[in-house]
Amino acid sequence: MSELALIQLLAAIPNKPTCSDNALSIRFQAGQMWGILGPNGVGKTTLLHTLAALLPPASGQIELNHQPMSQLPRLTLAQHIGIMFQEYQDGFPATVLESVLLGRFPHLSPWEMESERDVALAYAALARLDLVDFAQRPLSSLSGGERQRAALAALMAQAPQVWLVDEPTNHLDLHYQVAAMGLLAEQANVGKVVVMSLHDVNVAAQWCSHVLLLYPDRPPIWGEAANLLTQDNLEPLYRQKLAMTTLNGKPLFVPVA
Template identity: 55%
Template sequence: MSVLSTRDLVIDVPGRVSGTPLNLTVKPGQVWGVLGPNGAGKTTLLHTLAGLHASRAGQVKLNDHLMGQLRRRYIAQRLGVVFQDRQDGFPATVLETALIGRHPYLSPWQMEGAEDYARAEAALERLDVAHLRDRLVSTLSGGERQRAAIATVLTQAPNVWLADEPTNHLDLHHQSAVMTLMAEQAAEGKAVIMCLHDLNLAARWCDHILLLYPDGEACWGPRDSMLVPTALESLYRQRLAVVEVDGAPVFVPIKA
């Protein structure tokens, strides 16, 4: 059973004539890594999967229902998005921002209750930003803002995570903590789809990989069949050396 799927999906990237139709089946417990160079359409794909960007062709289904026929409230209760770029619409504290994750479950004008606050507080603690709960988000560093954004989606508790560069701005410790969180979500039966630039994070934490090429070509499958030097060198136009560390491949760029 899939929680998110596509049928002959072609994402709409300006200036691109066509692309490989995507027929993806994302199941509970899977962690997908979307890899590709800048401009390949990774962010556009995530926004299309979320129903925020129209496709050029094809369909997206959430729980076997066409995305375009679902109410936004239904979608928001089941699908969460960690955006790469965020704009602060109005001044809000870190706690107030995390509580936005509970809005899909509240009726109009309903205030958050004790359970909503408890979920938000637990999410802030999990992302190591609880000590910032009363700070305005606009005053945070890039890494702190990123962790607060992920805490908001954790508060939302979706069945499907769409994360665009979730480790962006994070130091090594918090990168590992966020990837561990994503793995925990999958272990609980959630599905996770992440756009990543770091091959080594994908190799260690993802079980399925989608490769997006700048010309619109794409291929996907289990991690071990996709993360091979020939495919990755073609994808990034970069020679790579591969070593094994703790049972996982590590990719190192080689000078031209």
């Protein structure tokens, strides 16, 4: 089982000075489902890209299974860490199946074609996201929500130990929001690490075991969701008055006009 450790990490957020008070020392452990919360522009996406080794940190270190990520081969990182971006960009014309099969690329040798097992894994991912009937359609013909589900299917086909997901419910209707979060919860339940950026605090309250709160004007805090998702912590996070009730034993927050 994998662990992703942040050691005095500062992400390099564009046009924002770094401050040692904002350094992150967190262990994202197997079985945990983390939500990164904060207002627009606070650096949620930048942090995810840093965790995926797509951006260098401003300072500090990230370790994958107690090894510095900066010293690991890119192929090793791709086999262990997967990222789903907030917006899917079409790099080239492809069918939905072909786009999902890209998730298998880190597991293939150079010039190796996908095996029957790879194709079966891709179809299993499409089935899990209710996209089998879309397999041969051009990816460009899909709606925003359908592309979001295809991107999640590609991540599922990749089968990483660490799932980094930027706004997993983006563009999705309510049914598929629940389906997407259910899939991510399943991954945590079987021992994967799941770290997500989220706009909706209620999604975090319903699904996340842990949260990281990124404030624009004070040091971040992190820990178990049940302890940190309170009005006292969230109102200054969003600079918004909130009312709170409960749903199925978990908090539900409503902005007060």
